[in-house]
Amino acid sequence: MTATALALAAVPLQSGGGFLWYAVVFLVLAILAGVAGFRGIAGVSMGIARILVIIFLVLFVVSLLL
Template identity: 55%
Template sequence: MLGWAVTFLIIALIAAVLGFGGIAGASAGIAQILFVIFVILFLVAMVARAVRGRPPV
């Protein structure tokens, strides 16, 4: 998930440099959404591990 977010961020940066504002904005928005989903899933996984008694890595 994080890899996809980075991919869309790179696409957004390249599109912005080339002057494609619409594509850059859309790609940046997708990257932000994917990053937020990644962070939420990561936190849920850490809480689940803590509840089950395994120490975080």
């Protein structure tokens, strides 16, 4: 292997930490909206948070396998 290939092989894959951060933000938004009585916004925020957590978990598992 060349030095460039070895350098690229040493870079770890990112597991999508941004997805987890946004999932936590939407979860907090859902909790605050639920406490304030905005059930529609709370439901949508919770749905988005759930999707982002699933995407994060899929990317995490893929990065572990590669």
